[in-house]
Amino acid sequence: MEHTQQRVVHANVVFGNKSENELISKAKKGDKQAFRSLYDEHIGRVYALCYRLTGEKGMAEDASQEVFIQLWKKLGNFDGQSQFSTWLHSVTANITISYMRKQKGWVQRMFNLENSGINEMPAEENSTDVDLEALVIRLPERARMVFVLHALEGYRHEDIASMLNMAVGSSKAQFFRAKQLLKDFMGVDDE
Amino acid sequence: MSNFDDKLAQHISGISKEKQPERDLWRGIELGITSQQGDASQDDASSSTVTSKQWMAIAASVCLVIVLWFAAPFAFKAEESRSDGYALIDAMSMQQQQQVNSLLASYESTTALTEDWQEQLKELDDAADVIKAALKDDPDNSALIKMLHHVYQQQIALIERVHAPKWQQI
Structure with missing residues (x-):
C-alpha cells in the first residue's frame, strides 16, 4: 500500500511536469492560452514574493504584471535545466527589485x-x-x-x-x- | 540556536507560499504581450516609426522653447507683484502642461495598459498643487522646487509607461 502511494505521488509529479513542459513549449510558440495556464498556475507564488518584497499591494500587483509581460518575451531563455518554478522565482525577484528601484528612487531620496x-x-x-x-x-x-x-x-x-x-x-x-x-x-x- | 530563532523558524515554515492578488492582473498582462507582439511584427516599420516619433518630440520641444521664450516676458509683466521665484514655478507648470498635452495627443490612438492611470495622473496633479501652494509662501525653497520637478517627471513617466512601456531585460 505504501509502495502504491509512493508510485501515485511520483506519477503525479511526472505528469504535472510533463503538462507544464507542454504549456511552456506551447507558450514559447506564441500560444496565449497556454501562457494563461502558466499564469494561473504560478501567479500565487509570484504575487506572494512581489508583495513581500515591495510591502505594498498596488506595487506588488504592478510588479507581478511586469514579471509576466517580461516572461512572455523571455520564455525562450528557459532551457529546462532547472525547475520552471525555480527559474520563475529568480526572474520574479530580479524584476521586482529592478522595478522597485525605478519606482521608489526619487520618493526615498526626497522623504528618506x-x-x-x-x-x-x-x-x-x-x-x-x-x-x-x-x-x-x-x-x-x-x-x-x-x-x-x-x-x-x-x-x-x-x-x-x-x-x-x-x-x-x-x-x-x-x-x-x-x-x-x-x-x-x-x-x-x-x- | 536561540529560542527566538526556533520560534521564527516555526513561523517561517508556517507562512503560506502563495497569495492571490485582489484584482485581475491578466487583462493588463494580455495587453502588454499583445503590444509586444505588435512591436515584433512591425520590425521593419518600427525604425521609421521611432524616427518619426523622435522627430515629433524634437519639433514639440522646439515649439515649446519658442513659445516660452516669447511668453515668459509677458507672464512676468502681468504678474509684477509676484516674486521672480514664483514666476519660474508658473513657467515650469506651463511647460509641464504643454508637455503633458502633447504626450497625451501623441498617444491618443494607443490603448493604455492600466485602467486607473488617469486617476494616478490626477493624484500627481493634486500633489503638484499642494507643493505649488507651499511655494506661494516660500517661492525660493529649493527642496519644494525639486519636489515639484520630481512630481512632474513622474507624470511624464507615468504617461509614457502606460502607453509605451520599455520592457526591462531579464
Whole structure:
C-alpha cells in the first residue's frame, strides 16, 4: 500500500511536469492560452514574493504584471535545466527589485522613508499566534528585502548582495536588523 | 540556536507560499504581450516609426522653447507683484502642461495598459498643487522646487509607461 502511494505521488509529479513542459513549449510558440495556464498556475507564488518584497499591494500587483509581460518575451531563455518554478522565482525577484528601484528612487531620496514609522508600531502580544507576513511587511525596506530573500526564499547572502547591489556584510547586517525588529514586534524579550 | 530563532523558524515554515492578488492582473498582462507582439511584427516599420516619433518630440520641444521664450516676458509683466521665484514655478507648470498635452495627443490612438492611470495622473496633479501652494509662501525653497520637478517627471513617466512601456531585460 505504501509502495502504491509512493508510485501515485511520483506519477503525479511526472505528469504535472510533463503538462507544464507542454504549456511552456506551447507558450514559447506564441500560444496565449497556454501562457494563461502558466499564469494561473504560478501567479500565487509570484504575487506572494512581489508583495513581500515591495510591502505594498498596488506595487506588488504592478510588479507581478511586469514579471509576466517580461516572461512572455523571455520564455525562450528557459532551457529546462532547472525547475520552471525555480527559474520563475529568480526572474520574479530580479524584476521586482529592478522595478522597485525605478519606482521608489526619487520618493526615498526626497522623504528618506527607510526608517520612517518603525517606532510607531506597537509590539504584538508574546503568543504563538503571530502573523509573520504582516510583521515582515512592517520592516524597513532593505531589512525586509534581505529577510524575505534569505529566510523565506533561501538565497545566500552572497547572492542577495549581488541582487541588491550591496556588500555581503551589509546583507548580513540587514538580516540581523530584521530579526531584531521582528523580535521587538513579537514582544519577545532578549535572552 | 536561540529560542527566538526556533520560534521564527516555526513561523517561517508556517507562512503560506502563495497569495492571490485582489484584482485581475491578466487583462493588463494580455495587453502588454499583445503590444509586444505588435512591436515584433512591425520590425521593419518600427525604425521609421521611432524616427518619426523622435522627430515629433524634437519639433514639440522646439515649439515649446519658442513659445516660452516669447511668453515668459509677458507672464512676468502681468504678474509684477509676484516674486521672480514664483514666476519660474508658473513657467515650469506651463511647460509641464504643454508637455503633458502633447504626450497625451501623441498617444491618443494607443490603448493604455492600466485602467486607473488617469486617476494616478490626477493624484500627481493634486500633489503638484499642494507643493505649488507651499511655494506661494516660500517661492525660493529649493527642496519644494525639486519636489515639484520630481512630481512632474513622474507624470511624464507615468504617461509614457502606460502607453509605451520599455520592457526591462531579464
